[in-house]
Amino acid sequence: MLELFTSLFLLIGGVFALIGSIGLARLPDLFTRLHGPTKATTLGVGGILIASMLHFGGQGNGLSVHELLVTLFLFTTAPVSAYLVARTMLHLSGKSVDTGTGRQGISDKETS
Amino acid sequence: MLTIAMPIAFGCITLALLLNFWRLVRGPSRADRILALDTMYINTVALLVLYGIHQNSTVYFEAALLIALMGFVGTVALCKYLLRGDIIE
Amino acid sequence: MNRWLPQPLLSLCLWLVWLLLANSAAPGQILLGGMLAVALPLGTKRFWPDRPHVRRPLRLLVYFSVLLWDIVVANLTVARLILGPVRRLRPAFIRLPLDLTDEFAIVVLAHTLSLTPGTVSADLSIDRRTLLIHVLDLDDEAMLIARMKQRYEVPLKEIFAC
Numbered sequence: 530m531l532e533l534f535t536s537l538f539l540l541i542g543g544v545f546a547l548i549g550s551i552g553l554a555r556l557p558d559l560f561t562r563l564h565g566p567t568k569a570t571t572l573g574v575g576g577i578l579i580a581s582m583l584h585f586g587g588q589g590n591g592l593s594v595h596e597l598l599v600t601l602f603l604f605t606t607a608p609v610s611a612y613l614v615a616r617t618m619l620h621l622s623g624k625s626v627d628t629g630t631g632r633q634g635i636s637d638k639e640t641s
Numbered sequence: 642m643l644t645i646a647m648p649i650a651f652g653c654i655t656l657a658l659l660l661n662f663w664r665l666v667r668g669p670s671r672a673d674r675i676l677a678l679d680t681m682y683i684n685t686v687a688l689l690v691l692y693g694i695h696q697n698s699t700v701y702f703e704a705a706l707l708i709a710l711m712g713f714v715g716t717v718a719l720c721k722y723l724l725r726g727d728i729i730e
Numbered sequence: 731m732n733r734w735l736p737q738p739l740l741s742l743c744l745w746l747v748w749l750l751l752a753n754s755a756a757p758g759q760i761l762l763g764g765m766l767a768v769a770l771p772l773g774t775k776r777f778w779p780d781r782p783h784v785r786r787p788l789r790l791l792v793y794f795s796v797l798l799w800d801i802v803v804a805n806l807t808v809a810r811l812i813l814g815p816v817r818r819l820r821p822a823f824i825r826l827p828l829d830l831t832d833e834f835a836i837v838v839l840a841h842t843l844s845l846t847p848g849t850v851s852a853d854l855s856i857d858r859r860t861l862l863i864h865v866l867d868l869d870d871e872a873m874l875i876a877r878m879k880q881r882y883e884v885p886l887k888e889i890f891a892c
Contacts, residue, residue: 536646539691543653545805546687550657552812553664553680559673560864561821562664563850564808566680570657571845572805574687577650581690585699593699595753596690599706603683604801606713608844608851610679613720615852615864618672620724 531587535580542576545569559618567611575600647695654688675719682712734768736775739787741767789889796881797842804847811848811867822868823852826861826875829883835890836861842882849878 552565578596585593658681665677686705693701721727735741748763749755811819826843830836836858840851843863853862865874 532642536642539646539650543650546684547653547657548809548812550660554660557816559670561866564866565812566676567844567850568805568808570680570683574683577687577690581694584694595750598750599709602709608841610716611844611850613717614672614676617720617723619853621670621672
């Protein structure tokens with residue numbers, strides 16, 4: 530029974546991590562790519578960490594909770610990195626909070 | 642059950658890392674490359690934890706935690722460098 | 731109380747993190763963690779410019795459970811959008827006018843928005859009154875803003891008393 534749940538969480542985690550990376554590779558412009566890694570990949574790692582908790586917790590050496598720490602850490606840092614990367618993109622494309630709104634988005638052009 | 646799920650999960654994470662690497666090489670902007678690196682770090686954490694389950698050992702957990710920390714600090718440093726031209730002002 | 735525990739919430743977090751890191755609840759670890767939880771905030775007191783005024787810690791717990799659920803929903807939404815046809819996406823930037831004044835509350839709000847469906851907070855205006863948000867698939871701007879305000883900003887306003 531426990532093995533079933535472990536496998537399930539492993540699969541969920543792996544698939545979500547993959548979806549996040551597909552988003553990173555596939556989506557058309559700079560800012561849409563931010564969405565994949567910040568959400569899907571974080572939950573993917575969360576799923577695998579839950580699987581690890583179940584796996585090591587089920588071996589009779591008491592509860593294994595330190596995986597929670599990595600999950601918490603990733604959940605707090607992922608938005609920070611996303612925010613910083615977004616700021617960097619805005620900075621590189623020369624826009625700020627006052628000009629960069631609306632549906633037109635921001636183009637992919639950048640002098641690198 | 643676990644013997645079926647494990648290779649699939651390994652495959653997913655490996656494929657994810659390859660996709661990240663593709664984005665890292667291709668760009669087109671520097672911010673994209675930073676994002677790709679950041680995602681690679683997170684996927685590496687997943688890969689290490691997965692390997693820990695595979696080897697039935699908790700030793701890899703500390704490594705995963707450290708990579709998560711280093712990845713975050715690295716991303717912040719790179720972004721800050723591009724934003725301000727300096728890391729510690 | 732205030733002399734030895736300048737920041738009770740930070741101390742509690744440190745203590746829990748220590749126990750998680752040690753992965754045990756042995757008396758020695760509890761004691762050592764407790765000592766660190768008292769010593770670290772005292773030692774770093776001068777580096778904290780202003781402590782967050784959390785008025786209702788229990789409401790914070792409720793908020794986090796709502797958030798956890800929303801994160802799962804967010805992932806399903808984003809997964810569907812990523813795997814669906816890319817041409818149909820309507821990415822856009824929107825501006826969210828803030829009612830919050832407390833810095834820490836704004837940080838929590840920005841974090842929340844980054845982790846929930848289809849939105850990533852991208853920038854904060856200099857006067858701290860507007861948050862620039864990128865939306866992956868914008869349907870109705872006014873409705874989205876109203877939903878974000880009602881679901882996250884109102885509870886945060888109550889929790890942080892500002």
